[in-house]
Amino acid sequence: MSHIIGKGRCISCQVRHLSIFANLSTQYLGELCDFQPTVMTYTAKEFIYRQGDSPNNAFTLRKGLIKLIKSLPDGRIQIVRILKSGDLFGFDGFAHQDYNQSAIALSDCEICHLPLAGLQKLRLQRPEIDQAMMQRWIQSLHDAENMMLDLGAKKASERLANFLVNWGESEQDGWKKMPLSRQEVGNLLGLTVETVSRFLSDWKRRGVIQERKGCIRIKDKKHLCEVINPKGTCG
Amino acid sequence: MSHIIGKGRCISCQVRHLSIFANLSTQYLGELCDFQPTVMTYTAKEFIYRQGDSPNNAFTLRKGLIKLIKSLPDGRIQIVRILKSGDLFGFDGFAHQDYNQSAIALSDCEICHLPLAGLQKLRLQRPEIDQAMMQRWIQSLHDAENMMLDLGAKKASERLANFLVNWGESEQDGWKKMPLSRQEVGNLLGLTVETVSRFLSDWKRRGVIQERKGCIRIKDKKHLCEVINPKGTCG
DNA sequence: GAATTTATTTGATATATATCAATGCACAAA
């Protein structure tokens, strides 16, 4: 279950430099702090908010991973974004709109709840916040556009190979964390579990990738790049 | 071909109330004007910019329609957004990024070119611009998320029916402009021309829709709503 | 550790949509 672990101490916040407040001076960080952002923990699979809820807060993710999903009445699901440390989410309230997606913890999370009213006030005083949000806007839209291209124009293998190569970050030993289940990868890429499983099994069999307990390693990147880029040249 | 038709007279601009400058006072509109926004016309099918170009401007669409597309090396295409009067586009430069999509005129267009430098300067002085851009950010992301849901989770008929019902605006006589070719509808919905054509023909045969010279009319909205919402209740 | 539950894999089959190919139609050019 979720529970409060304290009021945010913005000045000493460990994800400050990743957040939209990265360029805020200590003076204004203090003011941000006065708005009483509340830090809460959530356990994996818990909802932070649901599509249709009325927003009182925006959120900054401090620890863990979150998926934003949209769902249809009959249960079909699309993951529209995966959030990592420092990401701002649930800002629909800025446009006086209800949440357009649901936010669900992928892993145990630590989330800072930012009261909308206070944030709006601070925004008007400090243009660097808007500047930071603008950067994120553009990045989010680029991500969304790339995803539309994937979903609308690419084949299953292309989407999956692209996901494996470009999602997350590898350790120096080449292994990277893969915190999504097959089902979730499917929900992200518009595929069924079975299709995801089949391609992964096939690539494992052929030595293109390796897998162990929540991690994968790409052994033959060239192969995956050729899948991604059927015509183009591959490095 | 495109050509310049003059420097923008922002105060008397016919799409001002639709633009991000809607709430700007006349004083600051004057200042905006000093940045010398240039109004240009483009003919249908012309590129306004290409994916990968370096931005010097952002744009406001004054007249006509524009499609933003992303394409793959082998020619596959995804339309990621369709713009109408008052829409801001090509703002990638705000994040010091190259254009992430190409912008192509769907019809003959009139477009205001806003020099980035000037716009940035004005933004810092007038928070209402950022406020307006924020609203658009949130709306654009909602649109993109809905489209991801469509492309990733819905069937061809659902996407197409949804498009017919919810895209564009009907005249009071029930007819609505349909300026997209079958091919373009396909590029928007992640389908082939043939698939689009087949469903439309079928619905025409069954009297669900009518079509004439660039316009369509929905005769049996209930039918289309049931296609869109297979399980749910339909008004 | 045994018992349950949940996630993954694999196979057989179905089906929606793509692909390929041909024809028809509308509008522009000559």
Place this chain on the structure above:
DNA sequence: TTTGTGCATTGATATATATCAAATAAATTC
């Protein structure tokens, strides 16, 4: 009017991916 050119339609067929079902494997609970 004819001739062309692009777009839309229709049909036949192929195929990628979904669906259904069962067998393993892994994770949780007792």
